[in-house]
Amino acid sequence: MISVIFSQKAIAFFVKTFYNNIVLKISLERKRIVGLVRKEIILFCFNEK
DSSP: OHHHHHHHHHHHHHHHHHHHHHHHHHHHHHHHHHHHHHHHHHHHHHHHO
């Protein structure tokens, strides 16, 4: 019984950690992509003038 409770807690912990890592990676990638897009837009506007 104790081992079942422990394993459920362990699984929940691993899932949470895994999920947080994925969310963090996605948000970092999104920031990087937004930064690149902004740079492209700024360069484009600058070149158009």
